[in-house]
Amino acid sequence: MKLYNENNPAPNPRRVRIFLAEKGISIPFVHIPMRQGAHKSPEFMLKNSLGQVPVLELDDGSTLSESIAICRYLEELHPAPALFGEDAWQRARVEMWTRRIEFGLMSRIGAVWINTHKYTAHLGTQYKDFGEASRDRAVKAMHWLNGELQDREFLALERYSMADIVALTTLDFGAFIGIDMPAELEHLGAWHARVSARPSAVA
Numbered sequence: 001m002k003l004y005n006e007n008n009p010a011p012n013p014r015r016v017r018i019f020l021a022e023k024g025i026s027i028p029f030v031h032i033p034m035r036q037g038a039h040k041s042p043e044f045m046l047k048n049s050l051g052q053v054p055v056l057e058l059d060d061g062s063t064l065s066e067s068i069a070i071c072r073y074l075e076e077l078h079p080a081p082a083l084f085g086e087d088a089w090q091r092a093r094v095e096m097w098t099r100r101i102e103f104g105l106m107s108r109i110g111a112v113w114i115n116t117h118k119y120t121a122h123l124g125t126q127y128k129d130f131g132e133a134s135r136d137r138a139v140k141a142m143h144w145l146n147g148e149l150q151d152r153e154f155l156a157l158e159r160y161s162m163a164d165i166v167a168l169t170t171l172d173f174g175a176f177i178g179i180d181m182p183a184e185l186e187h188l189g190a191w192h193a194r195v196s197a198r199p200s201a202v203a
């Protein structure tokens with residue numbers, strides 16, 4: 001088994017690396033240098049027709065894309081610690097929060113990235129107004145998360161879960177492209193410090 005990976009600041013492969021670190025699992029990485037377009041090479045497109053990383057490849061050559069699907073697969077193979085929850089209620093909570101972060105925050109940050117950033121200008125038309133509106137919506141989502149976190153330590157469960165991994169990688173990518181967490185969001189800031197202090201966060 002191996003993971004086709006790109007280094008930081010790419011947020012989606014980082015989800016898998018943090019997940020692996022939390023599980024104490026080690027698998028070989030194959031670096032796909034995105035700045036050189038390696039993710040769009042004909043060879044890599046055979047592994048993921050969207051030309052995106054991460055991709056998990058099994059020893060028989062079969063491939064799995066989508067960071068969360070990859071982590072779900074690895075959770076089945078290595079159940080402890082249960083990062084997707086231990087029972088029906090916990091699993092549903094992790095799903096709920098993972099989806100909320102992906103749709104409510106990551107989609108907005110992604111829209112800022114694609115429509116306003118100089119690094120993506122070569123990819124096609126940038127719709128600057130849409131990008132700037134998405135920035136406002138991303139910051140609004142941070143305010144909402146701050147309220148949610150006022151009386152709990154982690155997003156979905158009473159302990160760390162996949163939802164925290166998705167939120168951490170999303171917010172750190174947002175900061176990389178200039179969407180900082182407003183300093184007054186003390187609960188979100190405390191949560192961010194808490195999850196960033198875990199050894200896995202350096203992944």
Ligand SMILES: N[C@@H](CCC(=O)N[C@@H](CS)C(=O)NCC(=O)O)C(=O)O
Pocket residue numbers: 006010011012013039050051052053054065066067068
């Ligand atoms: N939903 C996918 C998103 C994967 C993705 O967008 N990866 C980025 C790198 S962080 C990428 O490969 N972008 C290149 C592209 O979309 O063409 C996942 O969770 O794995």
